[in-house]
Amino acid sequence: MNKNRSDRFFRSLLKLYPREFRSDFGPEMEEVFREQRHDAVGDGRAGIVRLWAQAVSDIFRLAPREHYDMLRQDVSFALRTMRKNARFTALTVVVLALAIGANTAIFSLVRGILLRPMPWGNDRRIVVLRQSAPGKALEDVGFSALEVADYRAQSRTLDAIAEYHNMTFTLLGHGDPERVNTGVVSSSFFSSLGVRPILGRDLSPEDDQDNASSVLILTNRYWRQSFGADPNVIGKTFEMNGRVHTVIGVLPPLPDVPDKNDVYMNVPSCPFRSSARMKSDRKMRMLAAVGVLKPGVTLEQATADLQTIAARLRQQYPEVYTPDLRFTASATQFSTMLTEHARPTLLLLLATAGFVLLIACANVSNLIISRQLRREREIAVRSALGARGARLLRQLVTESAILCLMGGGLGLALGAGLMRLLVSFASRLSPLATEVRLDPWVLGFTLALCVLTTLLFGSLPAMPSRRELWPSLTESAGLLNLGRTRRGLRLALVTAQVTASVVLIVGSGLMLRSLMKLNRVNAGLRPERVITMQVTLAFNTYNSSQKAAQFYQQVVDRVRHEPGVISASLSQALPLNDQQQSASNIQLEDRPLEHAPTFDFIVVASQYFRTLDIPLLAGREFSDSDSDHYKVTVLSQSFAKKLWPGEDPIGKRISFDGGKTWVTVVGIAGDVRQHGLKSDSTDAVYRPESELGYGNLRLLVRTAGPNPAALARLLVADVHSIDPNQPVTDIATLDEVRDESIAEARLITLLLALFSGLALVITVAGVGGVIALSVAQRTNEIGIRMALGASRATVGWMVLREGLTMVGSGLLLGLAGAMVTTQSMKSLLFAVQPNDPPTLALSSVLLIFAAVLACVIPARKATAIDPMSALRHS
Numbered sequence: 001m002n003k004n005r006s007d008r009f010f011r012s013l014l015k016l017y018p019r020e021f022r023s024d025f026g027p028e029m030e031e032v033f034r035e036q037r038h039d040a041v042g043d044g045r046a047g048i049v050r051l052w053a054q055a056v057s058d059i060f061r062l063a064p065r066e067h068y069d070m071l072r073q074d075v076s077f078a079l080r081t082m083r084k085n086a087r088f089t090a091l092t093v094v095v096l097a098l099a100i101g102a103n104t105a106i107f108s109l110v111r112g113i114l115l116r117p118m119p120w121g122n123d124r125r126i127v128v129l130r131q132s133a134p135g136k137a138l139e140d141v142g143f144s145a146l147e148v149a150d151y152r153a154q155s156r157t158l159d160a161i162a163e164y165h166n167m168t169f170t171l172l173g174h175g176d177p178e179r180v181n182t183g184v185v186s187s188s189f190f191s192s193l194g195v196r197p198i199l200g201r202d203l204s205p206e207d208d209q210d211n212a213s214s215v216l217i218l219t220n221r222y223w224r225q226s227f228g229a230d231p232n233v234i235g236k237t238f239e240m241n242g243r244v245h246t247v248i249g250v251l252p253p254l255p256d257v258p259d260k261n262d263v264y265m266n267v268p269s270c271p272f273r274s275s276a277r278m279k280s281d282r283k284m285r286m287l288a289a290v291g292v293l294k295p296g297v298t299l300e301q302a303t304a305d306l307q308t309i310a311a312r313l314r315q316q317y318p319e320v321y322t323p324d325l326r327f328t329a330s331a332t333q334f335s336t337m338l339t340e341h342a343r344p345t346l347l348l349l350l351a352t353a354g355f356v357l358l359i360a361c362a363n364v365s366n367l368i369i370s371r372q373l374r375r376e377r378e379i380a381v382r383s384a385l386g387a388r389g390a391r392l393l394r395q396l397v398t399e400s401a402i403l404c405l406m407g408g409g410l411g412l413a414l415g416a417g418l419m420r421l422l423v424s425f426a427s428r429l430s431p432l433a434t435e436v437r438l439d440p441w442v443l444g445f446t447l448a449l450c451v452l453t454t455l456l457f458g459s460l461p462a463m464p465s466r467r468e469l470w471p472s473l474t475e476s477a478g479l480l481n482l483g484r485t486r487r488g489l490r491l492a493l494v495t496a497q498v499t500a501s502v503v504l505i506v507g508s509g510l511m512l513r514s515l516m517k518l519n520r521v522n523a524g525l526r527p528e529r530v531i532t533m534q535v536t537l538a539f540n541t542y543n544s545s546q547k548a549a550q551f552y553q554q555v556v557d558r559v560r561h562e563p564g565v566i567s568a569s570l571s572q573a574l575p576l577n578d579q580q581q582s583a584s585n586i587q588l589e590d591r592p593l594e595h596a597p598t599f600d601f602i603v604v605a606s607q608y609f610r611t612l613d614i615p616l617l618a619g620r621e622f623s624d625s626d627s628d629h630y631k632v633t634v635l636s637q638s639f640a641k642k643l644w645p646g647e648d649p650i651g652k653r654i655s656f657d658g659g660k661t662w663v664t665v666v667g668i669a670g671d672v673r674q675h676g677l678k679s680d681s682t683d684a685v686y687r688p689e690s691e692l693g694y695g696n697l698r699l700l701v702r703t704a705g706p707n708p709a710a711l712a713r714l715l716v717a718d719v720h721s722i723d724p725n726q727p728v729t730d731i732a733t734l735d736e737v738r739d740e741s742i743a744e745a746r747l748i749t750l751l752l753a754l755f756s757g758l759a760l761v762i763t764v765a766g767v768g769g770v771i772a773l774s775v776a777q778r779t780n781e782i783g784i785r786m787a788l789g790a791s792r793a794t795v796g797w798m799v800l801r802e803g804l805t806m807v808g809s810g811l812l813l814g815l816a817g818a819m820v821t822t823q824s825m826k827s828l829l830f831a832v833q834p835n836d837p838p839t840l841a842l843s844s845v846l847l848i849f850a851a852v853l854a855c856v857i858p859a860r861k862a863t864a865i866d867p868m869s870a871l872r873h874s
Contacts, residue, residue, distance in 0.1 A: 074398035081399060089403065092364050096407025097414055098758055099353075099360030104415030104446050106353040109426050110346050111445075112436030118335050119254055119435070120193040126334035127302060129161065129289040131310070135326040136598045142285035145278055150313060151289065151329075157305040158291040162189035165287050166259045167270065170538045170727055173238040174226065179536065179727040182240075183261040184270040190217075190251075192292045193334075200234040200249030207266040214240075214269035217249040222262040241271050242540020256431045257338060258288065271539045282320050283585075290334065302331040324595050342429035344827055345748060351821075352507065352755045355500040357449070359759045362493040362500075363766040368400070369490055401450075408450035412438075415446070425747045494770050495810040501756070501763040502814020502847060503821055508752035509839040510822060510832055515749045517831045518742050523576060524672035524681060526613035527734035529566075531708035532574060534730040535719060536696045551722060552689065552697060553624075556605065558718045564704050564711060569611040570689050570697040572603035575674050576734075576741045586685075588643060589653040589662060599639055599683040600674050601656075603697070608686070609634075609669055611702045612734075619650045619667035622688040632688065634667040639683035656685075663687075676741040678830050700734075708733050748828060760850055768854035771803045775858045783867040792863035799862045803855035804848070811847060815840060 082089040117123060129151065130140050143151075143163070152161045163186045171180045187203040196202060197217060207215055218233065227233050236247050245265065268274050278284050293302055306329035314321040321327040416438055426433035535555065542548045552570055559568040586596060608614075609621045617637055626632050633654065640649040653662040671681035689697065699719075703711055709731075716728045732740075739746075775782070782795055822834040832839070 070394070071398070074395050075402065077395065078399040078402050082402065088367060092367055092403050093407045093410060095360050095364055095367075095762060096404060097410035099357045100408050100411030100446060100449050101414030101418060102755065102758070103353045103357050103449060104412055104442060105418035105422055106346075106349045107445050108415065108419045108436055108438060108442050109422055109433075110350050111439070111441055113342050113426060113430045113432045114339055114346060115441075116432075116435050120195050123194075123335060124333070125293040125295075126193060127158075127291050127293060127299065127331040128334050128337045129291055129306065129329065129331055131285075131327065131329045133325040133327055135324045135595075138598065143287040143289050144282050144285045145273070145287065146280070146282045147285070147313070148287060148289055151291075151306065151309055154309045154312070155291070155305055157294055157297045157302040159294050160188045160192050161289055161291045162186045162192045163267070163287045163289055164189060164258060165270075165273065166261065167272065168534075168536055168729075169240045170536075170725075171238055171240055171263075172725075177725045177727055178226075179729050180222070180240075180262040181260060182270075183259065183264040184267060184273055185264050186267055189264075189290065192290055195251065195254065197249035198252045199231060200247070202249060203266055208268070210268055210274070212266060212268050214243045214245040215248045215266050216245045217251060217264040218247060219251050219261055219263065220253045221256075223250045226262075240265075241269075241538065242543075243269060245269065255338075255434050258431070260431070282317060291331065299331055299333060303329075306331055322596070338432055339430055342426070342432075344824070345429055345744075346426075348507075348825060348828070349748075349751060352504060352752060355504050356755050356759050356762075359497045359500050359762050359766075362497045363762045366490055366493050366766050366769055404450045408446055411449075412443075412446050422751075425744075425751075428744050428747075490770055490773075491806060494766055494806055495813065497759075497763040497766050498807050498810025498847065498851075499814040499817060501759045502811055502843060503818045504752070504756035504759045505843040505846060506815070506818035506839060507822055507825060508749065508756040509843050510825060510829055510834065510836060511745070511749040511752050513836065513839055514828070514830045514832045515742070515745050518677050518745060521673070521677045523677060523738065524614060524670050525575060525734075527576075527738045529703050529706065529708050530612065530734035531701050531703065531712060531715070532730075532732060532734055532737065533699050533712070533715065533728050535699050535726065535728055537726070541723075541725075549689070552605070554722050555699065555719055558721070559699065559701060559715055560607075562711070562714060562718065566702045566704055567607045567611045568699065568701045569608040570605035571608060571700055572689075572697055573600075573674070574698055574737060575612065575672055576676055576737050577674075585656055585658070587655040587659055589655070593643075597639070597642060597683060599685050602674070602684055602686050603689050604686050605689040605697075608700070609667075611700050613702075614672060615670040617668045617670060618648075619665070621667050621669075622686075626688045631661065631663040632666045633663045634669050634686040635665055636671050636681070636684040636686075637668055638671050638681060639685065640665070640668050642683065677738070678742075678745070698730075745828070745830070760847070764850045764854040767803060767807060767851055768857065770806065771799060771855050771858040772861070774802060775799060775862045778862075779865060782862055782865050786865065787867040795865075796859040796863045799859040800852065800855045803851055803858075807847065807851040811844060814847075815844065818843075 118126075120126070129143070131143060131147070132139050133141055145163075148161060148163045151158075155161065165184050167182050167184060168179055169182050171178045185203070187205050187208045190196070190202050198220070200217075203215070203217070206212060216238070218227070223229060223233065233247050233250065237244050238247070239245070251264075272278060272286070278286075291302070293299070310321075310327055310329040314327055419436065419438070423433050423436050426436060535552075537548055537551065542551060556568050556570060559565060586599070587593070604622065606622045606624050606626075609616050619634070621634060622632065635643070635649060643649065643654075644652060649665050649668060652665045654665065655662050669684075669686065672684065673679055674682045674684060699715065701708070701711065701715060705711075712731050716731070719726055719728050785798075786792075786795060818840070819835050826834055
């Protein structure tokens, strides 16, 4: 065909578009479109690479002005196209926003907790020392003051070893008496972390001396909340434990590590740490230890050094470090200790969000391919008019970029809101949750997701095809065919969506079954209608066991006479939490023990078992008349069976101090899950409060009304009527304590359920869209089938079978993937195995049911096709 004839053809084409062409031009015109095909769509599978190479080459070849004109034209055309296809635009933006928002929020947590550099100077060199007793299954037994001194003197790999422990004291001299969380640290603690106060000075070695003055360093948070960031706070004095404390410094903003403290004090200021028993008893382990590696020393070398010291201690003090303990020591990076609990959960959530993004990408890809059918003629005409494939690719990428940026912007807003909600969840996993924020790294992550989806979505419509341009111009919109390549791509995308959805549904199903089992666990007590509160006495005011016991007895007597109170008691520890005191020093009067067992040592008052409704299986509980002259104890059922299998333990005597003092077993109580619902019932020894006179007890009250919290103010008033300066803290119902023990599992289950629900909705929409397109393409075929006698039920089943067949491959792949990936969830599950058959079966049924629902509308549309109309338009 000569040039003049070709020009006349294109001028005619511009006038006639978008009318049908076959009726206006003869078969010879088909040759023109064949000549344009090669540059328009590329050559085979390598064509997309050539198109991208041409597009990049054009970008570097064009002048800046041409770049601007091209971009302006592409953006203007893209906006007009998106406005004409508002439903497609809205659906695409929403799907992308949900996926990008979820990934942004989860990545913010991962970045803030796992990836952000620690806010102290010696990050890689800071280690936490741990002593463990594998023989008793104790991973961390803490340190005594003598042991800390031993490691300081003998370690060859650590520059400094600082001690730390946390207590709660009453601060006087700043308004009303206030309970403050207090970190008790040695002078090298902050210098080991590489932290310097922003006001005042750090602790010095002189502050560790026994006769040192009492000093305080305020945390930045407490300084701002309680003192309004007053720089003149340095030098002010306050009273704690009967001693005057002087503020010497204010810390910079730091995460709440190791605990959420308000103030820090020097070691001699703590009445417990400075006591003679604490200084001399090697078994009084209430301290944590932090060290700094010497330059060039590895973590493995430090651990070997600590193990050598531990072995030396075992030889020097065999009566303390008995062979059955297998006592040893190790070092762990400080940053690892802060994140080890959070890492599995956060990585699981990140993988979950990644699956959601994969499903969203596949869904949007299918939307774009479906939309391409409507634009096939537009692309064909532009190609026939001489538009190069690279030019078409740039236009399509521009449209995708605008969609992805809109979805990314909305997703960033959703992610910021979701992130704020997740911070409270993350705080349960790691104290570094305060470091979670939208920083440049998170914004870059969101931008990278937008760029990735832009490149992917923009390339799909330009994917090389062997279709001729002539058929694209002559076929009606409803009869266009995707071709084998794109049809296979759509099926692959649907399979990927189904596979990822199955993995997410199985994961959320496992967590849901685990949570249901947790909720059905019998804790060994009845938490309903019980309120609890912490009553910690000031050591300077109640400086003897007699004073403390008298105060607590007055409180209990007054509370028990209040209307609506059934019973009241005291306890050193609260059930369903992980703060019990373990012990292993026990001796039986009537027989020797081969191995000293480990048990929880719990101090309680009379009516304790009645108040918590813990069943008393034999004997009696404590009474107010029990005293030092009649030493008694109550054992848990499991512990009694271990000590005297097959015998009646009532009346037996045991000792906790090597036979110096013997106590009589007067009762056997039911087993209680002291350390939370996920832990097994623990062996427990209950001792009466009157024997030990502890000044740090919790008040437990069982009420007659359904709302025990309504009595909180009255109970606090009872305490203040005895001592107006006595703070009462941590007021909560035992139901709230129980719920708190499974709050982490509940939140993880909720997040996985939300993600899997979102994935299921997107997948169902994707499957429904593919089936609807298939029905539209097979309209003539369905019409012919029905004209030849096929019933509507047969046609409906044909469509339904096509959808289920498409879902089937993804379901099988998803189940296989779930059986592998859910192994990583083992530590999060309770009484459920990762490959739980009921969960796999129910997940499969749910997905199949959803697939059937997705196919119902296309199936009904297929059965409603009029055979004559379908044949008339063929």
